Amino acid sequence: xxxxxxxxxxxxxxxxxxxxxxxxxxxxxxxxxxxxxxxxxxxxxxxxxxxxxxxxxxxxxxxxxxxxxxxxxxxxxxxxxxxxxxxxxxxxxxxxxxxxxxxxxxxxxxxxxxxxxxxxxxxxxxxxxxxxxxxxxxxxxxxxxxxxxxxxxxxxxxxxxxxxxxxxxxxxxxxxxxxxxxxxxxxxxxxxxxxxxxxxxxxxxxxxxxxxxxxxxxxxxxxxxxxxxxxxxxxxxxxxxxxxxxxxxxxxxxxxxxxxxxxxxxxxxxxxxxxxxxxxxxxxxxxxxxxxxxxxxxxxxxxxxxxxxxxxxxxxxxxxxxxxxxxxxxxxxxxxxxxxxxxxxxxxxxxxxxxxxxxxxxxxxxxxxxxxxxxxxxxxxxxxxxxxxxxxxxxxxxxxxxxxxxxxxxxxxxxxxxxxxxxxxxxxxxxxxxxxxxxxxxxxxxxxxxx
Amino acid sequence: xxxxxxxxxxxxxxxxxxxxxxxxxxxxxxxxxxxxxxxxxxxxxxxxxxxxxxxxxxxxxxxxxxxxxxxxxxxxxxxxxxxxxxxxxxxxxxxxxxxxxxxxxxxxxxxxxxxxxxxxxxxxxxxxxxxxxxxxxxxxxxxxxxxxxxxxxxxxxxxxxxxxxxxxxxxxxxxxxxxxxxxxxxxxxxxxxxxxxxxxxxxxxxxxxxxxxxxxxxxxxxxxxxxxxxxxxxxxxxxxxxxxxxxxxxxxxxxxxxxxxxxxxxxxxxxxxxxxxxxxxxxxxxxxxxxxxxxxxxxxxxxxxxxxxxxxxxxxxxxxxxxxxxxxxxxxxxxxxxxxxxxxxxxxxxxxxxxxxxxxxxxxxxxxxxxxxxxxxxxxxxxxxxxxxxxxxxxxxxxxxxxxxxxxxxxxxxxxxxxxxxxxxxxxxxxxxxxxxxxxxxxxxxxxxxx
Numbered sequence: 001x002x003x004x005x006x007x008x009x010x011x012x013x014x015x016x017x018x019x020x021x022x023x024x025x026x027x028x029x030x031x032x033x034x035x036x037x038x039x040x041x042x043x044x045x046x047x048x049x050x051x052x053x054x055x056x057x058x059x060x061x062x063x064x065x066x067x068x069x070x071x072x073x074x075x076x077x078x079x080x081x082x083x084x085x086x087x088x089x090x091x092x093x094x095x096x097x098x099x100x101x102x103x104x105x106x107x108x109x110x111x112x113x114x115x116x117x118x119x120x121x122x123x124x125x126x127x128x129x130x131x132x133x134x135x136x137x138x139x140x141x142x143x144x145x146x147x148x149x150x151x152x153x154x155x156x157x158x159x160x161x162x163x164x165x166x167x168x169x170x171x172x173x174x175x176x177x178x179x180x181x182x183x184x185x186x187x188x189x190x191x192x193x194x195x196x197x198x199x200x201x202x203x204x205x206x207x208x209x210x211x212x213x214x215x216x217x218x219x220x221x222x223x224x225x226x227x228x229x230x231x232x233x234x235x236x237x238x239x240x241x242x243x244x245x246x247x248x249x250x251x252x253x254x255x256x257x258x259x260x261x262x263x264x265x266x267x268x269x270x271x272x273x274x275x276x277x278x279x280x281x282x283x284x285x286x287x288x289x290x291x292x293x294x295x296x297x298x299x300x301x302x303x304x305x306x307x308x309x310x311x312x313x314x315x316x317x318x319x320x321x322x323x324x325x326x327x328x329x330x331x332x333x334x335x336x337x338x339x340x341x342x343x344x345x346x347x348x349x350x351x352x353x354x355x356x357x358x359x360x361x362x363x364x365x366x367x368x369x370x371x372x373x374x375x376x377x378x379x380x381x382x383x384x385x386x387x388x389x390x391x392x393x394x395x396x397x398x399x400x401x402x403x404x405x406x407x408x409x410x411x412x413x414x415x416x417x418x419x420x421x422x423x424x425x426x427x428x429x430x431x432x433x434x435x436x437x438x439x440x441x442x443x444x445x446x447x448x449x450x451x
Numbered sequence: 452x453x454x455x456x457x458x459x460x461x462x463x464x465x466x467x468x469x470x471x472x473x474x475x476x477x478x479x480x481x482x483x484x485x486x487x488x489x490x491x492x493x494x495x496x497x498x499x500x501x502x503x504x505x506x507x508x509x510x511x512x513x514x515x516x517x518x519x520x521x522x523x524x525x526x527x528x529x530x531x532x533x534x535x536x537x538x539x540x541x542x543x544x545x546x547x548x549x550x551x552x553x554x555x556x557x558x559x560x561x562x563x564x565x566x567x568x569x570x571x572x573x574x575x576x577x578x579x580x581x582x583x584x585x586x587x588x589x590x591x592x593x594x595x596x597x598x599x600x601x602x603x604x605x606x607x608x609x610x611x612x613x614x615x616x617x618x619x620x621x622x623x624x625x626x627x628x629x630x631x632x633x634x635x636x637x638x639x640x641x642x643x644x645x646x647x648x649x650x651x652x653x654x655x656x657x658x659x660x661x662x663x664x665x666x667x668x669x670x671x672x673x674x675x676x677x678x679x680x681x682x683x684x685x686x687x688x689x690x691x692x693x694x695x696x697x698x699x700x701x702x703x704x705x706x707x708x709x710x711x712x713x714x715x716x717x718x719x720x721x722x723x724x725x726x727x728x729x730x731x732x733x734x735x736x737x738x739x740x741x742x743x744x745x746x747x748x749x750x751x752x753x754x755x756x757x758x759x760x761x762x763x764x765x766x767x768x769x770x771x772x773x774x775x776x777x778x779x780x781x782x783x784x785x786x787x788x789x790x791x792x793x794x795x796x797x798x799x800x801x802x803x804x805x806x807x808x809x810x811x812x813x814x815x816x817x818x819x820x821x822x823x824x825x826x827x828x829x830x831x832x833x834x835x836x837x838x839x840x841x842x843x844x845x846x847x848x849x850x851x852x853x854x855x856x857x858x859x860x861x862x863x864x865x866x867x868x869x870x871x872x873x874x875x876x877x878x879x880x881x882x883x884x885x886x887x888x889x890x891x892x893x894x895x896x897x898x899x900x901x902x
Contacts, residue, residue, distance in 0.1 A: 177732075177733045181634050183625075183630070185629045185630070185631055282628045
């Protein structure tokens with residue numbers, strides 16, 4: 001790396017902050033990470049986070065930091081979706097023919113590991129150090145016990161805001177003129193629950209599957225942990241007939257699980273207990289621009305672009321930010337102004353694309369899974385993809401198993417939707433959905449749209 | 452008014468805060484208005500604000516407060532647009548056949564008057580009192596000299612945030628979960644300038660016209676003041692070939708005005724002087740939701756919905772919020788929870804609609820005024836409207852000269868656009884734009900869309 005050593009501050013010791021620290025140490029910089037919370041390695045997990053699915057973009061960034069193998073050891077490959085539908089036997093959808101997998105990791109376990117690795121690489125961590133203010137033009141952080149108390153000032157050459165969806169660093173940038181910002185919540189919240197291991201420590205469900213219980217406006221998912229447990233998430237509307245608001249007593253909860261998720265009944269007792277105990281959290285899409293201030297400040301990860309979790313890409317997108325930043329550091333050397341300009345310009349359209357794709361997946365899951373026309377469309381697409389490998393790669397694969405820009409997955413996905421809209425208007429489609437005529441029409445439209 | 456007297460705090464002594472105070476006094480409440488700035492009646496105007504165009508919705512709200520006539524005395528009716536095009540003689544577009552007018556008012560003069568009137572109605576004003584924090588559930592304001600110093604607490608039954616686009620009250624609500632928020636800046640900024648009166652105190656341009664110098668990506672407007680001057684606004688991109696960024700010296704400015712606005716040349720010297728002295732400001736659309744917190748807090752005016760000024764509706768929309776609120780107070784009496792729920796539910800779609808209409812007007816002015824197809828479309832619409840009075844009321848009239856909901860103007864505007872999209876595809880349109888065939892097709896489409 002052709003860069004002069006700089007004194008760099010990072011706000012946030014989460015996954016993105018820790019990985020960025022490792023990269024910056026690799027480039028020869030002095031790195032101090034601030035976090036208002038105590039060292040996660042010294043505290044019990046709060047358990048309040050959706051389990052993570054590491055996929056291609058995440059692994060690539062870890063590989064670049066030389067820590068891929070370390071992380072593989074704490075991850076479990078999921079080769080397929082396990083679909084738990086009502087009134088149908090459990091069935092499996094492999095992610096791909098070639099053993100493609102996403103990897104289940106506990107956020108807490110991963111975060112501890114990443115901080116260990118960042119510390120071993122020479123990063124200084126200042127835990128329990130609350131950042132209250134940032135002076136943007138001078139790259140100074142101000143910390144202290146309370147917002148109204150006395151503060152210490154910390155001066156850096158550059159500061160990275162890796163402090164998540166409700167970033168303090170971004171908050172300071174947001175008060176400036178000409179800073180675009182939006183936060184948009186969806187009407188669905190989530191609650192994290194646990195399926196405990198069998199008494200012998202084994203998993204109660206297939207451990208190499210991503211388990212999904214889709215129920216239209218709500219769903220339940222489960223991802224395996226190393227200790228034989230599953231971290232589960234219930235996504236449910238906040239208000240309405242079937243909603244968090246409507247589940248007030250343990251009896252409500254028990255009736256809800258018995259009715260809608262009979263296959264998780266063996267764990268009903270601890271599910272109901274966790275349900276009462278664990279918080280209900282909201283889901284938000286956050287967009288902003290610019291992401292940087294001069295050559296002084298840059299936002300990375302959720303601080304710049306928080307997405308709803310329905311594509312499993314939040315962490316992967318944050319890690320990919322770091323891959324992009326590092327590659328620009330290699331290109332521009334000491335010209336941090338150029339690095340930051342190129343970083344935000346290149347990365348913003350991809351962040352917007354994954355936000356859109358994630359939101360669409362939410363809409364698809366909640367409103368379309370019961371729509372016969374939608375299901376027929378998916379059947380046609382799958383059939384065509386099998387007949388013409390490579391010609392019809394679904395957005396899911398482009399996002400999850402490639403490192404092509406997110407915006408490309410969105411564009412091609414839009415094109416596929418336009419094609420399918422025409423196909424779905426063909427007469428008598430239900431009877432001849434797998435006919436040569438349909439396939440040929442799709443080939444024809446692909447050529448047209450390709451031009 | 453069938454309400455028990457309450458102790459009500461208002462943050463912001465601008466136009467909306469002052470008018471709301473008058474309405475709340477009328478309903479029998481105790482009202483205290485806080486403003487971090489000094490009393491505007493005691494200070495020189497900063498001159499940094501787009502001159503106001505009071506139209507129907509504004510007048511209606513003033514009438515409801517019994518202060519319409521007072522305000523008419525400081526307003527100048529504008530019956531027409533005066534269009535200053537390059538290479539064409541000045542021409543006038545009347546707003547309507549029936550003497551319809553918008554009214555030019557200086558924001559500063561109006562604000563002073565409104566505070567006088569609110570004070571006369573028994574409102575307590577606390578100027579120079581800086582609100583730093585709001586406790587939402589207890590309706591308490593915290594004020595003090597500095598953010599980090601000691602604060603005084605002020606407890607109310609209800610608090611209204613009338614503190615504008617960068618509202619502190621909203622800012623506090625924004626940090627809560629499930630609060631949707633967006634701020635989006637446009638690439639065009641503005642600078643306020645002045646055309647001075649003639650030596651004899653008369654206006655240099657027709658004083659009953661809204662003067663516009665449209666130039667595609669930028670424009671200059673002028674509105675008359677009582678003292679013979681015009682308050683002018685230059686809207687210009689921040690960056691680019693013709694932009695604020697490109698006008699660095701007095702010579703640049705002089706050349707810019709000479710070239711693009713030759714008719715204002717007599718005032719070139721003071722324009723250039725003001726240009727150097729006055730700030731360049733940004734333009735933002737702000738949306739949020741919810742607008743209220745329990746029965747405790749409500750946002751009114753720009754604090755809830757700031758729009759770009761290209762429809763002249765910012766103040767009018769804020770005043771209309773108050774008309775709506777007051778009418779709901781009459782309906783629901785002491786049930787403030789019901790008042791606030793109905794207020795935000797009813798008003799939010801209208802605020803979104805005027806935001807969209809205002810933004811579209813900006814796009815129209817900056818990109819379409821030179822497009823021959825757009826101009827042909829406008830010609831056809833005007834021709835049709837003259838032939839069929841009442842059948843084709845343009846969005847501008849619906850917004851400016853009626854009190855029907857903004858959302859209706861947007862919906863009908865969308866319908867008109869869809870109709871014109873079909874019309875514009877008729878062959879050979881340039882030659883027969885005023886033919887019976889075109890008119891009949893429009894009638895036909897109106898019937899179709901009306902169904």
